Amino acid sequence: DGGITQSPKYLFRKEGQNVTLSCEQNLNHDAMYWYRQDPGQGLRLIYYSQIVNDFQKGDIAEGYSVSREKKESFPLTVTSAQKNPTAFYLCASRDRERLTQYFGPGTRLLVL
């Protein structure tokens, strides 16, 4: 069953704590993306990676970090420097042939 998986579905963070959101894809896509969505808003790009061991900042990268050690995986760390981390986080990968991005089910992060 091919697709994009994100875990966990819900994540709780304490003040001052770093948390890592998982994103895995078995679609053999080169490019992967992280977006953030706040209530009633569209998606905003945090980071993207077009190839293994390379990634670029998106529009709202401050307070976040990523790694891309494997083609299948693109984890996002929400650091303590992100002052307003409560949001819905979405991972996507790009099909270069079909010129489209496909999204995972999302992780909802809540701050305790």
Next chain:
Amino acid sequence: DAKTTQPPSMDCAEGRAANLPCNHSTISGNEYVYWYRQIHSQGPQYIIHGLKNNETNEMASLIITEDRKSSTLILPHATLRDTAVYYCIGGSNYKLTFGKGTLLTVNP
């Protein structure tokens, strides 16, 4: 990326065609028009995209005006499960910029 303008909300009767408009007057010649939809608390779902020509797939049809300044997404026979926020995006496939979209409510 091209700036897009969509109505904030629309209603449609179940079984009827839903026509969702989008203005993208600043779109450049090599930018595609993408449509995605998002059902509450789920990841966006790709619907269709096009460059110049009209496109049709199993989900919808996309009509792009000749000057490429606007487009219409057509769901031919809307069902209750089509209730979602629909996003029109003008841009390259490697970077998508999502606006607030149109909330389509399909009524029984």
